[in-house]
Amino acid sequence: MTQVVISSPFVSPSNSLRRLMINVIIGLLPGTLAYVWFFGVGVLINITLAVIFALGFEAAILKLRNKPVKSHLNDYSAVVAAWLFALCLPMHSPWWLVAVGIGFTMIAGKHLYGGLGFNPFNPAMVGYVVLLISFPREMTTWYLPIEISGESIGFFDAIAYAFGLADIQQWDALSSATPLDQFKTLSGQNIPISEIRQSPVFGNFIAFGWEWIAGGWLVGGLWLLYTRTIKWHIPVTVLVSTSFIALVFYLSAPDTIASPLFHLFSGSILIGAFFIATDPVTAATTDKGRVVYGFLIGFLVYVIRSWGGYPDGIAFAVLLANMCVPLIDYYTQPRVYGADTQGKDE
């Protein structure tokens, strides 16, 4: 009797990639639902299109690379990347915009580097930034929350537009800059906050609708922490560093500079902190490194928002921090057991 020699440990795996990805998708649900509630079905069409394109590109390129297609599609990593990418798009994006962005996400962002696990840059952010730079008009055409505009674009109209069968101009009246964008433009003109906040897009609290969506990401993020899908280091440090810097500047001029709460609950800080910066492949891997990485992102987001050319900065901040990851990881290695000790007490 001879047996195949397999080496220990002989235990069934306690985690799976697929399970982690499903956890992320579950975590995305509350924020996505809030998004749909406030902005209509356009969001869902974006996500659906992105997921379909992503799976298509993934399957095609896996086939080209002679890799097993089914097992890789089954890990749901393409679904997560597509979902996150779609959430960055303005609602009611044309199909080709989604396709180009997802194409860059999956092909340039992921597979040209060697596929899952080998890409240095967050693929969803790569796709998004390519669109932001290449198609500024399409990427900045946002719409008012349904409750403010009083009119929602119906499901079939939205589909028709997405596929170029309807003209978007009929809804021009419904489009509007995001609160973050408006705030940036107006405060750039030295208009005091009290006046800026007269606009209905800011609602009663921070930014109408957006604050609930951000709250949804927060709930989903807590779910990720609860299920140990992510560790606390990155989200907490991103949020703390942005808030802290924002607080310092806010206290210096509370009339003209946005409060930390405004920064947290408008735009994409919360989804960025919990879902984008925590992408394990492109983030720092040591605990100390994650703290550095998170602080760097939080800092860059505030810098880009306050002094950069874009109203929001999470995508650029994440990509810039991705570049620093090898350096961060190298200099934050934990002390190996028994190294540099004289056997002294803790």
Next chain:
Amino acid sequence: MDNKSQYKLHHMHGGMRLEGYKAESMGQPLQQATLAEQLILPLKQHIGETNKPLVSPGDRVLRGQLIADSSSPISAAIHAPTSGKIREIAPHPVPHPSGQSSDCIVIDVDGKDECLESAAVDPASLSVVDLIARIRDAGIVGLGGAVFPTAAKLSRAQSQGIDTLVINGVECEPYISCDDILMQTYSDEILRGIGYLQQIFKPKSTLIGIENDKPKAIQSMQLALDSNPLANTRIVMIPTLYPSGGEKQLIQILTGREIPKGKLAFDIGMFCQNVGTCVAISRALDQDEALTSRIVTLSGDAIRQPGNWEARLGTPVRHLVELAGGYLDDQAHRHLVMGGPMMGFTLPSDRAPIVKASNNILVMHQQTFAQRLDNHDECVRCARCTDVCPAQLLPQQLYWHARARTYDKVEEYSLFDCIECGCCSAVCPSEIPLVQYYRAAKSEIRAAQQAQFKSDRARIRFEFREKRLLLKKQQDEERKRLKREALKKKQPQKLNGDSTVDPVQAALERVKAKKQALEGTQTLKNTTNLTPDQQQKIEQADARRRAAREQRT
């Protein structure tokens, strides 16, 4: 010392809470295994030098009789586990991770189980050196799994001085319960063994670490300690966390101290010994009994009646499996492991014997731990492995470099500090068999180091030879030069003194005369006080020289 007071435990990095599966094999008390018809004893069952057999086929041996030993200080002798006849000394499947066979002494058991006469003396009267010598003679090795020769460890530690004695009753791997049942059954012997260790080291304190999932073992040890108190000795209950039973981890949990890189426990005044070894020590000193049996757990989901058996070394695994009611699955669908599921290794065959290292035989349905060896997912750098690594390594970096075979980087990331506990593989969501990559990298690095060592040695030899030849050449030239100069000085004098003689003719005459002289005598040689043997050799050499000369002329 007050045993009831709270003992302050320390933190160890990483580790995992694993399902214990201990109840399965703890359902029945310790049983004595029956004698198998044949016992198979590998010549090497320890870390160190391989033993040489002291018996030949056909010899009759008695229980406790020394049958294989080595002169190396790092070795452990082997004794006959029962009486019988030596059948053969031949290669046989043995429990070893390589799955290869190695030389074993096979004994045909006669069933009489006759023992050698015991020569026990009162251990209290023995010196430290004699105590250690007796432990060495009994062939004792660390029974927690490391199988390092105990006497070698004791004598080195004793010369360094030990202030804390750590007794390991942790047994953190799933399924294994041999130490648990040992502590419940032989607590008095364990404490006597600890007593002898204390006699050797005179430590300031002795800590017996037991995981809190073994309340009965703790109770039984505490009772034994209460009735036979030992100085400065206490039982410390530690949380159940794999791999807290590793020597480094246990010392860290109990004392908060780390063993510095490249050092051993006794370098910081610590000595760690497994409870099973303590029993072996007490039997060796109290009863002059060599290590010829041990407790083995048989467990897993593909064996009928899991439990613990005290079995003679050399008992084939199949014999024990039969005692445990047999397999629950056919050959193709079961998996046989020696050791625990985290660090054990696949047994090549159930004909392999129980050896000193065999704490557990695990019989599993193959699908229980279906591994996706080649088609695992890629590493997504989630760093769960970093979180559980008790050595605080970066397993995903090690994997990256091990896979790329950039071995200088692997060593930079401290591959050789990896204790192969298996935690990283167990938590990996991509199901990468990380430890397998590390083992492969380690063995390739070791092989490369050995090749390097060999080529270095060859290079040094070559260079030395070149140097020697060059020196010889230089010496020869120097000699020739001196000779030439001497001749130059001589010749003019001769020419002046006797001008009628033709110089060429004279030179020829001289050469001829020299030749004749050489052929005739050996006056130039030191031939006094030579043995006949040497004389003969010289004559042979001269004969050879003559033959060579004749050939030239």
